[in-house]
Every structure is written in C-alpha cells, then in structure tokens.
Amino acid sequence: MLEVQNLSKSYGPKLAVDNLSFSARKGEILGFLGPNGAGKTTTMRMITGYLPPSHGQVVVEGIALRESPIEVKRRIGYLPELPPLYPELSVRDYLLFVARLKKIPSAQRQPAVDRALERAALGEQRQRIIGRLSKGYRQRVGIAQAILNEPPLLILDEPTAGLDPRQILETRNLVRSLAGEHTIILSTHILAEAATTCERVIIINQGRLVAVDTPENLTHRVKPTDTLQVEVSAPAEAAAAALRALPDLTAVEVLGQHQGASRLQVEARTLAAREAIARALVGAGWGLRELRPVELTLEQIFLSLTGAAAGAPNVPVAAAPGEPQSEGEV
Amino acid sequence: MSAIWAILRKEWKSYFVTPAAYVVLALFAVIAGFFFYSMLAYYVMQSMGGGMFGGGRLDVHAMLLQPLFFDVGVTMLFLLPMVTMRLYAEETRGGTMELLKTAPVRRLEVVLGKFFAAFGLLLALLLMVFAYVLVVWHYAHPHPGWASLGVAFLGLLLLGGVYLSLGLFLSSLTRTQIVAGVTTFALFLLLWVADWVTAYDNGRFAHIIAYLSLTTHLTNFVQGVLDVKDLVYYLSLIFAGLFLTARRMELAE
Structure with a gap:
C-alpha cells in the first residue's frame, strides 16, 4: 500500500530524516511515535x-511519488x-x-461534502464561519477535508494535539472508524494514544527508525516485568516485608509514607502477582487503598530503545510531558 | 483547468467576505475620482481661456485623458501591492499552503488561479476609470477615438498585470505580509522612476535602465500607440513573475 524507501531529508548539514524505510499494509492504523523534533512531521510532509x-x-499503491x-x-x-x-470561509464553502x-x-x-460532514459529526456546523469554530471543531473540519475524496491513504499529523479529553476521545473514535477502508498513518508523541489507536507503531528518534512493532510487543521488549504501585494503610516496613515474601516479585521499594499509609513500588514477573499482592495485604488485615500498574512513559521506552541501539549518550532529552513543546520540527 | 477555477472562486469569496476588496475598490474610487475631477476642472478652465483668446480647440485626449491614465497607473502602484501581499504570505502563514501543495493540482494552476482572481479585481478598478472616460467621450467634440482609448486601457491592464504578477512572486518569498507589501511597493516605485536616469546620463547602461522603466512603456500605450516592443516588455514581465512563483512553490520552505 505505502512503501517508504530510504527516505532522507537534510536541511543544510542537519539530517532531519535519516534513511527511513517502512511500509504500511492496506487498512491498518500505523502509529508514528517520537519526541518533538524527531522528524515525524518532516517524514509526513515528504x-x-x-x-x-x-x-x-x-x-x-505501486505509484512512485516522484x-x-x-x-x-x-x-x-x-x-x-x-x-x-481559511478562517473567513464557512465550513460548507x-x-x-x-x-x-x-x-x-x-x-x-x-454528496461527498455531506458525507464528510456526517462522518466528522459536523452537520450542525456547516454554515458556520471557520474562524469562529472551537479548536475541536476546526480539527474535525481538517479531518473532513482529508477524507473528502475517500483517499485510500490517510496521513494525520498529531490529530489529537491541543484537544480537550472529550475531543481526544471523539477524535480517536473517528480515526478508528475510518480504519479498514483507509490505511491510516498518524503521528503522536503520546504513547498511550499509539497504544489505544494503532495496530503497529513506528518509533523514530533524531530522524532514524528505532523500532517497528505492535504496542504490546514494544512495551514488553522494553520492560518484561509489570511495575505496580501499592498504597496500603500499614507501616511501610511491615508491608514491604509481606510483599517480599511473595514469589513473583523481583523488587520491592518503599516510596514513602503519608497519612498513615505507605506507598510502595514493586516489579512483578506475572499478571497473577497482582492478585497475590491484593490477597496478601488484605489478608494481613490492612486496608488496600490502591493497586495500580505504572505505564511506561514514552521517555522510558526511548531511553531503553535508543540507549540499547546506539549506546547511552544518544538519548533524547526532549519531550518530557508538561514541558513546553518545542518548535523544533520544520 | 478546474483547479484554476476553484482557486479563483475561493479567492473572490475571500476578497468579498473580508473588507479587503471593498477598501481597495472604495479608496481607488475616491483617489481616481479626485484625479479625474481636478483634471477636468483644470481642463475646463484652460479651454475657456483658450476660447477667449481665440486659440484652437484643446486636444481632450492629450490634455485630459493621458494625464488621467498616468495617474491611474500611479494609483495602482500604491494599491495593488496591498492586494498581492497577502496572496501567498497568508497561505504560508495560515498553513493552507500544505493543502495547496498536497492537493492533486499543478503548481502553475494554483499560481494562475490566484493571478486571475487578482486580475478580476483589477478589471473592476479599471471599469470605474472607464466610467469617467465615457463621460468625457460623451461631452467631448470631436469624440476621442475608440482605438486609442482601447490601446490606453490595454496598457493599463498590462501594467496592472505586471504589478500583480511581480507582487505575487514577492509574496511567495515571505510569510510576512508587510514584508511582501513593502518590497513590492519599493520595486514598483523603482521601476516607475527608472527612466529618470536618462535625464542626466546618456550612456548605454542608462538607456538599458530606462528601458526597464514601467513608465517608458506606458507612455506609448497611453498616447494610443501600440508598439510590439511594449507588448513584449509587459507580457514577458507577467510571464516571468508567474513562472518564478510556480518555481518558488516547488522549492522547499
């Protein structure tokens, strides 16, 4: 369906995209994951x-772009x-x-306009001036524009960036509903988004391909154990001792105590360990307040994948959550 | 073809849902109207004086219409950069350039769509001038010749075409409207006054510079003289501007 072969882009001496090759199968949703400035936008623009x-x-589809x-x-x-x-035009115009x-x-x-309006749930807004629409609606107009001629390949660059949580959910559902008849490539710097929406994920960093795999496999590759945080109303040392007695835990660490409860972080080899933890703590007569898997952050995956691929110094420092987004991509 | 039409229609819609086109049309009407009124009043005064001292009739084409056409050329020089400055700069800044460049259309179609849209606005401006000329034609005896009037309007259209085409190109070089506007205006002003060099220098180089002047070529048109040399000059500048804009679009940002 889509073949990207040895794609490179240099701006002067700087390589924004470095010899990138991958392919997309018909009907799949391919996630394009990387920190800001990794070359996602540049690749999509190419x-x-x-x-x-x-x-x-x-x-x-067998046709060369050049x-x-x-x-x-x-x-x-x-x-x-x-x-x-164009902010001065109405959605319909x-x-x-x-x-x-x-x-x-x-x-x-x-009919094509009507269908796109309907799919993007914009029917009510068709007469409104684009400049007066909210960000979420503008994003939908952008999606409606992209699907207007029913293209076999959809390229969506950060479709959920800057939306509120409800809009993010709606956009994700819209994207998922478009899969099947369209092949979709979407970029994101949020791991959870790639994990929930995409069937396969391509990770790029500094213009280079780091990994291509399903989200589950990637997570597993990076971290074979299950990291859990536990909050229990018990003295920290007692709780830690109880947990260390369990067979499937590889590490138990006390994070702190507050308001009569202790917080611990443990590494579990199996999913069943979660049940064992709950049983052990409740069985000891303590109140289990929280038992929560700690999701890997994108940064951790990067640290791990890029660190393994190119040695430690080549680790990205950008794109910590909450950090102001850089305008690094051209 | 259909893409040219699509862009043209969209441009016109944009012109007339924002105040831009109305402001340009209204200001042009005020300025050209003032020029026309002043010149007419001056002409009437002169011809009355001529009549009193038994002089011959004054030539309405040479005395009234030619200066009017020239001043219309100057007015366009001031106003048209404000039409062209946004044509590309706004697309680059607003991100819509990504839509235009990734749509299944040729670069030249986009350029031509924008050019013809602006050209339509130019036609509307010149139509106002044509109304003044009609008034003169009606009251002047003998009537000024249609052929020379036609040539003069052709000259103004071509001059406006050069303004638009070069302005379009300069607009494609920057994402800042004001930069596009100022550079366009400066270029036109230089091209307008370039023939001054022959006033103090008679060398070959001075003549080449003077040849590049927009004014030199407009003079013939305005006098009702159609010269291939002038046609070639204007048309080649228009084509050069359009071609360069299309090339510019193919290059990376």
Whole structure:
C-alpha cells in the first residue's frame, strides 16, 4: 500500500530524516511515535509531496511519488499539524473548495461534502464561519477535508494535539472508524494514544527508525516485568516485608509514607502477582487503598530503545510531558 | 483547468467576505475620482481661456485623458501591492499552503488561479476609470477615438498585470505580509522612476535602465500607440513573475 524507501531529508548539514524505510499494509492504523523534533512531521510532509525528499522515494499503491505526483496525491488525504483552514470561509464553502481542488466531479461534490460532514459529526456546523469554530471543531473540519475524496491513504499529523479529553476521545473514535477502508498513518508523541489507536507503531528518534512493532510487543521488549504501585494503610516496613515474601516479585521499594499509609513500588514477573499482592495485604488485615500498574512513559521506552541501539549518550532529552513543546520540527 | 477555477472562486469569496476588496475598490474610487475631477476642472478652465483668446480647440485626449491614465497607473502602484501581499504570505502563514501543495493540482494552476482572481479585481478598478472616460467621450467634440482609448486601457491592464504578477512572486518569498507589501511597493516605485536616469546620463547602461522603466512603456500605450516592443516588455514581465512563483512553490520552505 505505502512503501517508504530510504527516505532522507537534510536541511543544510542537519539530517532531519535519516534513511527511513517502512511500509504500511492496506487498512491498518500505523502509529508514528517520537519526541518533538524527531522528524515525524518532516517524514509526513515528504510522503504527502509537500517537501521534496533529499534521497529515497515514496511509493503509494505501486505509484512512485516522484514520477507521478498528481496521481499519488489523489490517493492521499492529509491533515497537517495545523489544520489548513481559511478562517473567513464557512465550513460548507471550504469543503466545496477542497472538493473542487481535489477534482471531485461536480455531480459528486455535494454528496461527498455531506458525507464528510456526517462522518466528522459536523452537520450542525456547516454554515458556520471557520474562524469562529472551537479548536475541536476546526480539527474535525481538517479531518473532513482529508477524507473528502475517500483517499485510500490517510496521513494525520498529531490529530489529537491541543484537544480537550472529550475531543481526544471523539477524535480517536473517528480515526478508528475510518480504519479498514483507509490505511491510516498518524503521528503522536503520546504513547498511550499509539497504544489505544494503532495496530503497529513506528518509533523514530533524531530522524532514524528505532523500532517497528505492535504496542504490546514494544512495551514488553522494553520492560518484561509489570511495575505496580501499592498504597496500603500499614507501616511501610511491615508491608514491604509481606510483599517480599511473595514469589513473583523481583523488587520491592518503599516510596514513602503519608497519612498513615505507605506507598510502595514493586516489579512483578506475572499478571497473577497482582492478585497475590491484593490477597496478601488484605489478608494481613490492612486496608488496600490502591493497586495500580505504572505505564511506561514514552521517555522510558526511548531511553531503553535508543540507549540499547546506539549506546547511552544518544538519548533524547526532549519531550518530557508538561514541558513546553518545542518548535523544533520544520 | 478546474483547479484554476476553484482557486479563483475561493479567492473572490475571500476578497468579498473580508473588507479587503471593498477598501481597495472604495479608496481607488475616491483617489481616481479626485484625479479625474481636478483634471477636468483644470481642463475646463484652460479651454475657456483658450476660447477667449481665440486659440484652437484643446486636444481632450492629450490634455485630459493621458494625464488621467498616468495617474491611474500611479494609483495602482500604491494599491495593488496591498492586494498581492497577502496572496501567498497568508497561505504560508495560515498553513493552507500544505493543502495547496498536497492537493492533486499543478503548481502553475494554483499560481494562475490566484493571478486571475487578482486580475478580476483589477478589471473592476479599471471599469470605474472607464466610467469617467465615457463621460468625457460623451461631452467631448470631436469624440476621442475608440482605438486609442482601447490601446490606453490595454496598457493599463498590462501594467496592472505586471504589478500583480511581480507582487505575487514577492509574496511567495515571505510569510510576512508587510514584508511582501513593502518590497513590492519599493520595486514598483523603482521601476516607475527608472527612466529618470536618462535625464542626466546618456550612456548605454542608462538607456538599458530606462528601458526597464514601467513608465517608458506606458507612455506609448497611453498616447494610443501600440508598439510590439511594449507588448513584449509587459507580457514577458507577467510571464516571468508567474513562472518564478510556480518555481518558488516547488522549492522547499
């Protein structure tokens, strides 16, 4: 469906994307995961024909982008990081313009616009001026624009960035509902998002491919044990001792005490260990307040994968959650 | 083809849902109207004086319409950069360039769509001037010749086309509207006054510079003289601007 072969992009001496190769199968959702500035946007811009690659090529449904750019672009729907909207137009006028731009024949234009409005749940907003829409709605207009001509390949650059939690959920559901008939590539720097939405994940860092796998396998590869946090109303040492007595735990660490409860972190080899922990603590007569798996953060996966691939110094420092997002990507 | 039409329609919609086009049209009407009124009043005064001292009739084309056409050219020089400065700079800044560049259309189609849209606005401006000319034509005896009026309007259209095409190119070089506007205006002003060099220098280089002047070529048109040399000059500048803009779009940001 999509073949990316040895794709590179350099800006002067700086390599933004370095010899990247991967492929996408028909109908799958492929996650593109990496910290800000990893080259996600640059790669997507090269696939969509916005940026010419320095080296390598992009092939969609057997057609090379370099040889027949118009034919390839006809097969791609693209939602850039910033939805490409004209704030002065109404939603309907904007979509009609895009329909003309994408050369949808005049008889099919109105039905195509109606269908896109419906899929993006924008029916009520069709007459509104885009400049007055909320961010969530603008994002949906951006998605409606991308799916307008039913392209086999959809490229979505950070489709949930900057949305509120409800909008994120809606957008994820929309993306999932589009899979199957479309092949979707979406970029994100949030691991959880890739894990819930994507069937396969490509991790890139500093323009290079770090790993391609399913989210579960990646998590497992990085961390074979299950990390759990426990809060229990018991003296820390007593609780720790009780937990160390359990067979499947490899490490037990006391994190702290407060308001009569202790917080501990343990490493478990199996899922069944969670039940054993609960039984042991409750059986000892203590109140179990919390037993929570600690999700790996993207940073940890990176630290682990990139550290293993290229030796310790090559570790990304960017993209800690809550850090202001850098404008590193060009 | 259909993409050119799509862009043209969208541009016109954008022109007229924002105040931009109305402001340009209204200000042009005020300025050109003032020029016309002043020149007409001056012409009437002169011709009355001429009549009193038994002089011949004054040539309405040379005395009234030619200066008017020239001043229309100057007014466009001031106003059209404000039309072209946003054409590309706004797309780059607003992110819509990604839509245009990744749509299944050729770069030249986008460029032509934008050019023809702005050209439509230019036609509307010149239509106002045409109304003044109609008034003059109606009251002047003998009537000024249609052929020379037609040539003069063709000259203004071509001059406006050069403004738009070069302005489009300069707009494609920057993401800041004001930078596009100021550089466009500066270039036009230089091209407008370039023929001054022949006033103090008669060398070959000075003549080349003077040849590049927009004014030199407009003079013939305004006088009702159609010269291939002038046509080639204007048309090649228009094509150069459009071609460079299309090339510019193919390059990376």
